[in-house]
Amino acid sequence: MSAEAPPPLQLRAVTAGYDRRAPVVRDVSLTLDPGECAGLLGPSGCGKSTLARVAALLHRPDAGEVLLDGEPVRGWRHRAPRAQRTAFGVVFQQPRLAADPRLTLAALVAEPLRATGRRAEAPARTEELAALVGLTPDLLARRPHEVSDGQLQRACLARALALRPRILVCDEMTAMLDASTTAALVAAVEDYRRTSGAALLAVGHDRTLLERWCDRTVGWHELAPAVKSAPGG
Numbered sequence: 001m002s003a004e005a006p007p008p009l010q011l012r013a014v015t016a017g018y019d020r021r022a023p024v025v026r027d028v029s030l031t032l033d034p035g036e037c038a039g040l041l042g043p044s045g046c047g048k049s050t051l052a053r054v055a056a057l058l059h060r061p062d063a064g065e066v067l068l069d070g071e072p073v074r075g076w077r078h079r080a081p082r083a084q085r086t087a088f089g090v091v092f093q094q095p096r097l098a099a100d101p102r103l104t105l106a107a108l109v110a111e112p113l114r115a116t117g118r119r120a121e122a123p124a125r126t127e128e129l130a131a132l133v134g135l136t137p138d139l140l141a142r143r144p145h146e147v148s149d150g151q152l153q154r155a156c157l158a159r160a161l162a163l164r165p166r167i168l169v170c171d172e173m174t175a176m177l178d179a180s181t182t183a184a185l186v187a188a189v190e191d192y193r194r195t196s197g198a199a200l201l202a203v204g205h206d207r208t209l210l211e212r213w214c215d216r217t218v219g220w221h222e223l224a225p226a227v228k229s230a231p232g233g
Contacts, residue, residue: 006070007031008087008167008199009055014064016054023062024050028223032167037193037200039210042220048203049093051223052171055201056090086116089160089198093172095152099144105155106130106140112162129158133188150181157185161192168193168200175204186213 009032017023024047032038032055042048053059054066060076067073068084075081092098099108109129110122130140133154144152153173160168168189174182186209193200204210210217 005034006067007033008069009201010067010070011051011055012065012067014051014054014061014066016050016059016061016064018050020062025054025061027064029064030055030218030223032199032201035193035197035199036216037190037202037214039214039217040201040203040220040223041205041207041210041217043205046220048205048220049171052090052169052201052203056088056167056169057085058090082116086112086163087166089163089165089168091153091157091160091168091170091173093175095149095156095176096144098156099152101144104141104143105135105147105152108144108155109135109140109158109162111159116163125162126158129161132161132191133158134184150177153177153181153185154188157188164196166196166198168198169203170200171203172205173202174209175206182209 011028011030014025014028015023016025028051030040030051040048040051050059054061057066057073057076057080065072068087073080073084075084103111106126109126113119113122113125126140130136135151135154135158139147139151153176157173170189174185177185189200192198202210202214207217
């Protein structure tokens with residue numbers, strides 16, 4: 001009998017922040033199981049976004065460890081091994097801060113493919129992803145200042161899926177969007193999860209959305225009952 005596969009993502013006793021004297025996250029542990037959609041629920045400023053950035057290898061913790069497929073992560077951001085970096089797709093709350101204003105939406109979606117030397121795949125993959133998230137060809141030809149927040153967030157989601165990640169981290173992905181765009185983006189994520197088997201960590205403060213969307217929802221107070229709300233969450 002083969003051994004059971006380790007969870008795709010584990011955070012063990014993570015402490016993190018922007019000043020070691022006043023951590024935003026203290027001694028937090030969280031496991032994401034294969035194919036699972038887990039929701040992390042908490043108020044603004046509590047530390048959710050900091051934990052999400054640690055989980056996605058974008059912020060080095062001050063203490064604790066992150067395991068990917070059972071293996072400890074040794075590098076962060078561009079210093080992480082490519083195989084670990086590209087295992088993640090990340091969607092942030094504010095698409096205008098996450099998008100290069102000089103790029104068309106098509107170039108934005110294809111950005112990860114160009115960065116990893118897969119330029120030849122870009123046209124077909126961009127077309128495929130545009131259909132998934134609901135971007136028409138005329139929108140793909142526009143730049144961020146020529147589209148709405150919802151349209152730009154669709155492009156940011158498509159970009160996050162470009163390299164077929166095994167783990168998605170959605171940090172308040174729909175916080176700035178109307179109900180119809182929220183429903184469309186959640187449906188696109190679920191379509192990708194269903195076909196790929198990817199796991200998802202969805203971070204937010206909308207209890208109704210997370211409880212409807214996720215297999216389980218974890219309250220911030222359950223993970224970090226001793227940590228008060230702090231800037232940077």
